[in-house]
Amino acid sequence: MSKYIPAIVVGFLVAVVVSGGLAFFFSSAGADAGYLPMMVGAFLGIFTAYIMANLAGTKLGKAATPEQKQAVLEARPEPGQALLIVYREGFVGKAAGMDLSVDDRFVAQLKSPRFTAISVSPGGHQLSMAFGGLAGKQNKPTLEGFIAAPGDVIAFRATMQMGMMKNRIVVERIESDEALLQRLKPMIMIAPEV
Known part of the structure; x- marks a missing residue:
């Protein structure tokens, strides 16, 4: 709950400032605005608090070095390892950070459009994706489960799909070819934390 307090405070301040500003504007113009300034202020305050609460779990990820990005774009897994690439695209929820974990170990948080890559050992793995803050609810x-073999380059694309009650993260396995590498080239790579 405490991570939502800044969102609530800013929303309240927006409501007060907008309501007061509109009331002053209408009164200086000699018009009777009635409840309009208060309603507009309340709406904008609630909207601001809602957006900020959705972003409460988002953190600034550290960009990868040019060398790290180049190694991924050359699709060079470490000897005896596989390379896992996860990228996020789409407009829906693009500012909210999506947490990526592999085998219950946090890897990175991705906004859209961004990607990350890590080396994984051969064998079966679990890739999980979820949001923090109010967006998580x-x-x-x-x-998503996958099996890695030495030398494999495994790529997943994550997008958001709006739903009636809950949105969902759509994950699809992508062919790791030159088209994928060209798609990743203009994106920011987030350095993995593992």
Whole structure:
């Protein structure tokens, strides 16, 4: 709850400033605005608090070095390892950070359009994706299993799909070819934390 307090405070301040500003504007113009300034201020305050609460779990990820990004774009897994690439695209929820974990270990948080990549050992793995903050309560987390072999380059694309009650994270496995690498080239790579 405490992580939502700044959102509530800013929303309240927006409501007060907008209501007061509109009331002053209408009174200086000699017009009777009635409840309009208060209603507009309340709406904008609630909207601001809602957006900020959705972003409460979002943090600024550290960009990868040019060398790290170049190694991924050359699709060079470490010897005896596989390379896992996860990228996020789409407009829906693009500012909200999506947490990525592999085998229950946090890897990175991605906004859209961004990507990350890590080396994984051969064998079966679980990739999980979920949101923090209020956005986490509005989106279903997802879990995707995959099997890695030495030298594999495994890529997943994550997008958001709006739903009636809850949004969902759509994950699809993408062919790791030159088209994928060209798609990743203009994106910011977030350095993995593992």
